[in-house]
Amino acid sequence: MSGGLLILAPGLMTTVQDSGRWGQQSIGVSVSGPMDPFAHRLANALVGNARAAATLEVTLSGPAVRFDDPRVVAVAGAEFDLFLDDVPVPKARPMVVGAGAVLRFGARHRGARAYLAVSGGFDVPLVLGSRATHLPTATGGWQGRTLRRDDYVPLGPASPKRHRAPGHTSVTIDAGPSVVRVIAGPDVERFAPEALEALVSAPYHVSVESNRMGFRLEGPVLRHGVKADILSDATPFGTLQVPGSGQPVLLMADRQTTGGYARLATVITADLGIAGQAAPGDALRFVVCNRAEALLALVRRERPLLALEGAPA
Numbered sequence: 593m594s595g596g597l598l599i600l601a602p603g604l605m606t607t608v609q610d611s612g613r614w615g616q617q618s619i620g621v622s623v624s625g626p627m628d629p630f631a632h633r634l635a636n637a638l639v640g641n642a643r644a645a646a647t648l649e650v651t652l653s654g655p656a657v658r659f660d661d662p663r664v665v666a667v668a669g670a671e672f673d674l675f676l677d678d679v680p681v682p683k684a685r686p687m688v689v690g691a692g693a694v695l696r697f698g699a700r701h702r703g704a705r706a707y708l709a710v711s712g713g714f715d716v717p718l719v720l721g722s723r724a725t726h727l728p729t730a731t732g733g734w735q736g737r738t739l740r741r742d743d744y745v746p747l748g749p750a751s752p753k754r755h756r757a758p759g760h761t762s763v764t765i766d767a768g769p770s771v772v773r774v775i776a777g778p779d780v781e782r783f784a785p786e787a788l789e790a791l792v793s794a795p796y797h798v799s800v801e802s803n804r805m806g807f808r809l810e811g812p813v814l815r816h817g818v819k820a821d822i823l824s825d826a827t828p829f830g831t832l833q834v835p836g837s838g839q840p841v842l843l844m845a846d847r848q849t850t851g852g853y854a855r856l857a858t859v860i861t862a863d864l865g866i867a868g869q870a871a872p873g874d875a876l877r878f879v880v881c882n883r884a885e886a887l888l889a890l891v892r893r894e895r896p897l898l899a900l901e902g903a904p905a
Contacts, residue, residue: 594712594715594746594747594748594749595659595660595661595663595691595746595747596660596744596745596746596747597657597658597659597660597710597714597744597745597747598657598658598660598742598743598744599655599656599657599739599740599741599742599743599744599745600655600656600657600658600694600741601655601656601696601741602655602738602739602740602741602743603650603651603652603653603654603655603697603739604651604652604653605651605652605738606648606649606650606651606654606655606738606739607648607649607651607725607727607733607734607737607738607739608646608647608648608649608714608716608723608724608725608732608733608734608739608745609624609625609626609632609646609647609648609649609707609723609724609725609733609845610625610644610645610646610647610713610722610723610724611625611626611629611632611643611644611722611724612624612625612626612722612724612845613625613719613720613721613722613724613726613732614721614722615721616720616721617826617849618849620849621720621849622726622728622729622846622847622848622849623724623829623845623847624722624724624725624726624731624732624804624845624846625722625724625845626647626649626705626707626845626868627649627704627705627804627844627845627868627869628669628705628707628864628865628868628869629864629865629868630864630865630893630897631668631669631670631705631706631707631865631869632647632649632668632669632707632709633897633901634666634668634669634684634707634897634900635647635666635667635668635669635707635708635709636709636713637897637900637901638666638668638684638685638686638709638900639663639664639665639666639686639709639710639711639750640664640686640711640750641709641711641712641713641750642713643901645709645712645713645714645748646713646714646715646716646723646724647707647708647709647710647713647714648707648708648714648739649705649706649707650667650669650670650672650697650705650706650707650708651704651705652700652704652705652871653697653700654672654696654697654698654700654706655696655697655739656694656695656696656697657694657695657696657708658692658693658694658695659689659690659691659692659693659694659695659710660691660692661691661747662688662689662690662691663688663689663710663711663712663747663750664686664687664688664689664710664711664750665686665687665689665695665708665709665710665711666684666685666686666687666708666709667683667684667697667706667707667708667709668683668684668706668707668709669703669705669706669707669869670700670702670703670704670705670706670869671683671700671701671702671703671706672697672698672699672700672701672706673697673698673699673701674695674696674697674698675695675696675698676689676693676694676695676696677693677694678694678696683706695708702869703869703871704868704869704870704871704874705868705869710747710750711750712747712748712749712750713747713748713750714734714745714746714747714748715746715747715748716732716733716734716745716746719731719732720732725737725738726846727803727804727846728805728846769795769874769875769876769877770866770867770869770870770874770875770876770877771863771866771877771878771879772859772863772866772867772876772877772878772879773859773860773862773863773878773879773880773881773885773886773889774791774830774832774857774858774859774860774878774879774880774881775857775858775860775880775881775882775883775886776788776856776857776880777831777832777854777855777856777857777858778825778855779822779854779855779856780856780857781817782816782817782818782822782854783814783815783816783817783834783854783856784815784816784817785817786815787814787815787816787834787856788856788857788880790812790813790814790815791812791814791832791840791856791857791878791880792877792878792879792880793812794811794812794877795811795875795876795877796809796810796811796812796840796875796876796877796878797809797810797811797873797874797875797876798810798870798871798872798873798874798875798876799872800872800873802872803844803846804844804845804846805843805844805846805847805848806833806841806842806843806844806847807841807842807844807867807870808839808841809839809840809841809842809876810839811839811840813837813838813839814834814838814839814840814856815838816834816836816838816854819836820834820835820836820853820854821836821852821853821854822852822853822854823852824850824851824852825850825851825852825855826849826850827843827847827848827849827850827851827855828843828858829843829844829845829847829859829864830842830843830858830859830860830861830863830864830867831843831847831851831855831858831859832855832856832857832858832859833851833853833854833855833856834853834854834855834856835853840856841853842859842867842876844867844868845868857878857880860881860886860889860890861886861890861893862886862889862890862892862893863889
């Protein structure tokens with residue numbers, strides 16, 4: 593019989609996330625999944641899970657949880673103080689917890705989102721093939737919502753001895769403005785010629801009116817050459833839409849499947865985790881790159897993580 597995890601304190605916004613609800617955007621189903629896909633995968637790799645296993649995404653302030661059977665756990669992503677039965681423990685390291693052990697998140701130092709992986713994964717029901725929580729539609733995860741005190745989240749079966757060697761493949765979280773690389777978007781010709789130059793001219797700050805669907809950014813105005821509205825078109829993770837105000841919106845994990853604002857640029861896949869670690873008030877500085885540079889960056893990001901995922905358990 594599999595065990596579970598009791599939520600003693602939920603944190604600000606803790607949700608169950610797996611790799612996402614892929615393959616159904618054509619019928620309007622959002623992908624959802626982790627805001628920092630690389631940290632999610634790293635946490636899973638450290639405890640010996642498949643990359644698609646469900647983790648807990650912890651946002652800004654973390655939970656306290658109690659395990660009712662022995663497990664291997666790991667936390668990757670944002671830098672929090674971590675305590676196991678009140679003893680400090682390191683981040684991005686697998687650790688064996690005993691039955692009744694309590695893991696508590698303390699102060700946050702850098703980044704916005706951490707991922708708690710537990711051997712066996714979180715065994716919540718599949719909805720359209722995924723365990724990811726999509727908050728706007730109350731779909732998936734644990735009852736379609738953030739976790740609350742006294743929730744008991746079931747875990748899948750796993751051996752407490754199965755885990756990987758420590759890894760160091762998390763996205764670097766900068767103390768100042770985080771540099772995020774972009775490529776020109778599909779609607780770049782709908783903007784004034786200087787729009788990309790304006791995008792990279794100064795940092796943008798993440799507005800408090802931001803969430804898992806998208807970050808409203810405040811910075812240099814991006815001017816359109818023609819009107820801002822387009823026929824609704826695809827909106828991948830990392831799309832920079834620009835409404836008539838000229839202030840961009842960076843679409844994130846819970847984004848809609850299509851959108852009607854012109855798309856100036858798209859964050860490269862290798863830097864999605866950097867963007868996903870931004871909190872309201874943080875600054876992002878954009879840099880334009882080409883497709884070859886984007887592919888090389890992805891290879892460099894993937895190589896150590898793939899090696900860890902493929903390492904003997």
